[in-house]
Amino acid sequence: MSVKVQVQTTINNEPVEFLCEPRQSLLECLRDIVGLTGTKEGCGDGNCGSCTVKLGDRIVTSCLVLGVEAAGESITTVEGLAHGSTLHPLQKAFLDHAALQCGICTPGFLIAADALLQKHPHPTEEQTRFWLSNNLCRCTGYDKIVRAVQAAAIEINGAAQ
Amino acid sequence: MSTTTYNVIGTRPVRHDGADKVTGRALYGADLQLARMIHGAVLRSPHAHARILRIDTSKAEAFPGVFAVVTAADFPEAPADKIVDFGEGDTMLSSLRGNILASGKVLYSGHAVAAVAAVNAHVAAEAAALIEVDYEPLPCVLTAPEAMAPGAPILHDDLPNGNVAELIRYEMGDLDAGFAEATVIVERELDTATVHQGYIEPQNATAFWSSDGRIHIWCSTQGSFVARDASAAVLDVPVSQVKVTPMEIGGGFGGKINVYLEPVAAMLSKKAGRPVKLVMSRRDVFTGTGPTPGSRVRVKIGVNDAGKITAAQAWLAYEAGAYPGAMVGPGAMTVFACYDIPNVLIEGFDVVVNKPSTAAYRAPGAPNSALATETVLDEIAEKLGLDPLELRLRNAAQEGTRRADGPRYKRIGCIEVLEAMKASPHYNAPLPGPNCGRGVAIGFWFNAGLPSSATLSVNADGTVNLIEGSTDIGGSRTSLSMQAAEVLGLRAEDIHPTIVDTDSVGYTGVTGGSRTTFSTGLAVHDAAQIVVEQMKARAARLWAVDEVAFSNGVFSANGQSFTFAELAAQLGATGGPVSCSATVNPKGVGGSIAGLIIDVKVDPETGKTDVLRVTSVQDAGKAIHPAYVEGQMQGGTAQGIGWALNEEYFMDTAGDMRNGSYLDYRMPTALDLPMIETIIVEVPNPGHPFGVRGVGEANIVPPLAAVANALYRATGKRLNRVPMNPATILGL
Amino acid sequence: MATVFFPTLVRQQTGGLAQIEVPGATVGELIIAIEARFPGISKHLLRPNLAISVDDEVTPLGVLEPVRPDSEVHFIAAISGG
Ligand code: FES
Ligand code: FES
Numbered sequence: 001m002s003v004k005v006q007v008q009t010t011i012n013n014e015p016v017e018f019l020c021e022p023r024q025s026l027l028e029c030l031r032d033i034v035g036l037t038g039t040k041e042g043c044g045d046g047n048c049g050s051c052t053v054k055l056g057d058r059i060v061t062s063c064l065v066l067g068v069e070a071a072g073e074s075i076t077t078v079e080g081l082a083h084g085s086t087l088h089p090l091q092k093a094f095l096d097h098a099a100l101q102c103g104i105c106t107p108g109f110l111i112a113a114d115a116l117l118q119k120h121p122h123p124t125e126e127q128t129r130f131w132l133s134n135n136l137c138r139c140t141g142y143d144k145i146v147r148a149v150q151a152a153a154i155e156i157n158g159a160a161q
Numbered sequence: 162m163s164t165t166t167y168n169v170i171g172t173r174p175v176r177h178d179g180a181d182k183v184t185g186r187a188l189y190g191a192d193l194q195l196a197r198m199i200h201g202a203v204l205r206s207p208h209a210h211a212r213i214l215r216i217d218t219s220k221a222e223a224f225p226g227v228f229a230v231v232t233a234a235d236f237p238e239a240p241a242d243k244i245v246d247f248g249e250g251d252t253m254l255s256s257l258r259g260n261i262l263a264s265g266k267v268l269y270s271g272h273a274v275a276a277v278a279a280v281n282a283h284v285a286a287e288a289a290a291l292i293e294v295d296y297e298p299l300p301c302v303l304t305a306p307e308a309m310a311p312g313a314p315i316l317h318d319d320l321p322n323g324n325v326a327e328l329i330r331y332e333m334g335d336l337d338a339g340f341a342e343a344t345v346i347v348e349r350e351l352d353t354a355t356v357h358q359g360y361i362e363p364q365n366a367t368a369f370w371s372s373d374g375r376i377h378i379w380c381s382t383q384g385s386f387v388a389r390d391a392s393a394a395v396l397d398v399p400v401s402q403v404k405v406t407p408m409e410i411g412g413g414f415g416g417k418i419n420v421y422l423e424p425v426a427a428m429l430s431k432k433a434g435r436p437v438k439l440v441m442s443r444r445d446v447f448t449g450t451g452p453t454p455g456s457r458v459r460v461k462i463g464v465n466d467a468g469k470i471t472a473a474q475a476w477l478a479y480e481a482g483a484y485p486g487a488m489v490g491p492g493a494m495t496v497f498a499c500y501d502i503p504n505v506l507i508e509g510f511d512v513v514v515n516k517p518s519t520a521a522y523r524a525p526g527a528p529n530s531a532l533a534t535e536t537v538l539d540e541i542a543e544k545l546g547l548d549p550l551e552l553r554l555r556n557a558a559q560e561g562t563r564r565a566d567g568p569r570y571k572r573i574g575c576i577e578v579l580e581a582m583k584a585s586p587h588y589n590a591p592l593p594g595p596n597c598g599r600g601v602a603i604g605f606w607f608n609a610g611l612p613s614s615a616t617l618s619v620n621a622d623g624t625v626n627l628i629e630g631s632t633d634i635g636g637s638r639t640s641l642s643m644q645a646a647e648v649l650g651l652r653a654e655d656i657h658p659t660i661v662d663t664d665s666v667g668y669t670g671v672t673g674g675s676r677t678t679f680s681t682g683l684a685v686h687d688a689a690q691i692v693v694e695q696m697k698a699r700a701a702r703l704w705a706v707d708e709v710a711f712s713n714g715v716f717s718a719n720g721q722s723f724t725f726a727e728l729a730a731q732l733g734a735t736g737g738p739v740s741c742s743a744t745v746n747p748k749g750v751g752g753s754i755a756g757l758i759i760d761v762k763v764d765p766e767t768g769k770t771d772v773l774r775v776t777s778v779q780d781a782g783k784a785i786h787p788a789y790v791e792g793q794m795q796g797g798t799a800q801g802i803g804w805a806l807n808e809e810y811f812m813d814t815a816g817d818m819r820n821g822s823y824l825d826y827r828m829p830t831a832l833d834l835p836m837i838e839t840i841i842v843e844v845p846n847p848g849h850p851f852g853v854r855g856v857g858e859a860n861i862v863p864p865l866a867a868v869a870n871a872l873y874r875a876t877g878k879r880l881n882r883v884p885m886n887p888a889t890i891l892g893l
Numbered sequence: 894m895a896t897v898f899f900p901t902l903v904r905q906q907t908g909g910l911a912q913i914e915v916p917g918a919t920v921g922e923l924i925i926a927i928e929a930r931f932p933g934i935s936k937h938l939l940r941p942n943l944a945i946s947v948d949d950e951v952t953p954l955g956v957l958e959p960v961r962p963d964s965e966v967h968f969i970a971a972i973s974g975g
Contacts, residue, residue: 038185104411141799415975490970674974
């Protein structure tokens with residue numbers, strides 16, 4: 001077993017310190033060390049998007065980032081989306097539009113969609129589909145996910161001009 | 162069509178587990194953390210077919226951080242002919258055990274051979290790589306036609322007909338006479354590739370074998386009781402010694418009924434004395450779990466001048482994978498199931514090949530066979546100059562139609578689905594331009610009954626706790642709660658559903674076969690009716706009357722009344738709490754018909770297909786929660802489109818899967834699909850109090866053929882192979 | 894007398910006979926009557942991968958399912974689903 005590294009980082013606006021092996025992915029660190037299991041693993045090789053988190057100001061598939069790379073960074077996971085007991089408008093829209101079935105893909109979609117709405121306050125269907133195309137969902141056929149994201153855009157940013 | 166009015170059924174409440182699932186709090190199998198838990202890894206065969214000469218685990222056992230290593234030798238012998246009855250279809254114990262860890266021979270690349278438990282998953286994987294296995298490679302055979310040919314390598318010495326594990330044959334009427342009456346006869350042969358259900362959550366299992374002999378398993382399964390029974394059979398312990406706690410499950414579609422990891426984790430735990438967690442990698446999922454069969458299907462249909470089918474013949478060969486059980490039975494039973502045909506011959510072959518042992522996938526077996534029937538009918542409609550839906554309407558099965566396998570239909574919605582397709586805005590809209598084509602197809606699935614149990618306990622605040630055992634893959638907590646609420650005159654939110662372990666609720670079959678809303682729904686309905694009766698008795702006691710009426714949540718007699726909540730508050734003083742259970746094993750299953758209309762555009766240069774517009778139509782019987790019914794239709798449609806256009810196990814000649822990742826096994830993304838329009842048809846099932854049929858499966862049956870028919874209209878080519886990817890379309 | 898339909902592949906045991914009318918109050922009684930006529934046939938009918946359909950519905954009761962004089966009994970492939 002290799003020597004562990006101490007990592008200081010910020011997760012969901014709280015300072016967090018953890019010890020990890022250099023080979024451990026950020027996904028593993030979040031789930032198995034920090035105990036934030038809301039971020040899911042669907043493939044481990046960057047192709048399903050279930051493990052999507054916000055790292056600094058970009059979204060990453062956390063299975064392809066090493067835990068040690070998170071040092072000094074700020075991370076947002078699905079656990080950090082809601083304000084206290086008030087759901088984020090995207091979370092609420094996913095529920096109102098039945099945009100999840102099994103729900104395993106949902107954390108990744110929520111993080112990706114949140115980043116989308118920060119970049120494009122009123123995304124078109126095409127922009128939404130393009131942005132979310134690194135996130136696989138096998139249950140829904142995406143229809144209700146796209147609708148939920150567009151409804152949340154209006155909720156957050158008002159109707160498009 | 163449905164006319165009854167309901168208060169709760171048909172509305173769209175927020176699902177009960179919703180907040181947990183959008184905040185990351187819901188615990189899926191891989192999320193479980195237990196004190197002293199260690200982690201496992203599975204060593205898999207690199208050969209598609211080989212004799213195992215020697216397994217040496219000593220280096221792995223000596224590796225620092227390793228707690229236990231297991232191989233097939235650690236498991237009890239499986240008696241040659243022992244059959245395990247899971248109440249869902251039966252399995253040979255030897256196949257089940259042989260698939261979990263190979264002994265004697267490996268039968269596919271990816272076949273599990275040994276497993277290691279260690280301090281963490283990295284160490285376990287390193288140790289697994291140190292296990293030495295000497296193989297004597299054997300020739301492999303990868304497709305059903307090749308496996309049926311004389312001289313093919315033989316997988317199992319004990320099958321009577323080489324690699325053919327089972328023959329199916331259905332006959333009705335006089336086939337030759339039927340074809341003699343036909344004026345148009347079309348015969349086609351189509352192949353489909355092996356595809357995977359593709360659930361995003363990999364299989365996982367955690368087990369703890371306690372020193373008192375009790376085994377506790379936490380896993381993502383479609384059926385906790387089936388997982389319990391199968392694990393107990395493999396471990397050769399009584400079922401009462403195993404408790405399965407179903408974790409939240411990240412998709413299944415039929416692929417999470419079989420056990421793979423559960424008994425292995427249990428055996429590792431027994432040796433290590435600690436809880437052991439096993440989680441598959443994505444490649445393990447592709448190569449080590451059951452995909453759905455590849456197939457060759459030949460269909461010949463004859464039609465007379467009036468557009469009536471006079472005869473139909475089908476020949477089906479399905480790849481079972483390494484062990485028998487290719488779902489060719491349902492393939493054969495559904496191949497002509499949408500139609501009223503007097504003269505029929507159907508022959509099916511369940512063929513073992515050196516690929517992973519296949520598993521169910523949404524209406525298992527039916528898409529493969531419907532592909533052939535529905536494309537042949539499309540061709541016939543064109544020859545007759547008939548609208549393809551009109552040809553189907555002239556032959557549509559209805560109540561009383563006899564299927565080739567014998568039984569006659571009760572009320573089914575074939576005509577209603579076809580009429581809805583014909584009347585849809587989509588079907589009546591023009592195509593957008595050149596290189597575009599529109600295809601239609603329909604399909605049938607039986608749906609299932611099977612046992613289910615439920616307990617309802619009334620709370621003093623007028624809400625009701627629902628205890629049930631059906632794992633919730635797509636909103637079933639809510640579709641069940643809504644049925645309780647409807648009977649009790651409450652709101653969906655007044656019911657608090659909890660899914661519990663196998664020690665804590667009566668036997669409940671899988672969340673599969675489109676059965677949960679039907680069968681567990683029936684158990685919930687029945688339990689709710691008992692609640693009503695007991696509550697009436699309490700009101701009668703309070704009012705000192707004999708008869709109490711109950712409607713819309715209000716108990717009344719002689720001008721006095723109680724709401725449900727008012728009476729619930731008085732239960733303590735009238736005899737104590739009310740808690741009622743019901744277990745059902747119902748008949749009255751109602752089959753579902755689904756249809757698809759799809760528009761595609763094909764780039765003639767590259768052969769790339771764009772899906773322009775899709776409408777999915779399905780007979781739900783009664784849609785309890787329409788949003789989740791639509792979700793099932795949209796999901797099955799998306800999977801069917803992926804199956805039709807892209808997905809396939811790409812095997813090299815040595816039987817190794819060359820595309821065992823999501824990068825290369827390309828499932829539809831949000832960018833590959835348009836919105837999926839839905840039309841829910843409601844022809845109530847007389848066998849269910851609310852008319853439920855079940856909607857999880859039939860929707861995946863039409864897409865293969867509908868896409869093929871659309872591609873024909875777009876390109877003029879009748880393709881004979883799925884996936885209809887650019888190479889197939891360009892004839893490369 | 895209820896009518897029992899033989900699966901195509903079982904008709905080797907019946908000399909090609911496709912269906913038969915036999916007396917009995919349950920599926921089990923029908924099978925006993927058929928067994929008397931075609932010794933050895935019951936093991937081909939009562940197999941784990943065959944389900945029993947009485948009056949067009951698969952019965953969870955199997956051989957215990959009651960039948961009426963006008964009942965139809967079929968043996969079909971057992972199916973659960975995905
Ligand atoms: S788990 Fe990271 S992309 Fe799939
Ligand atoms: S809801 Fe199941 S994968 Fe998206």
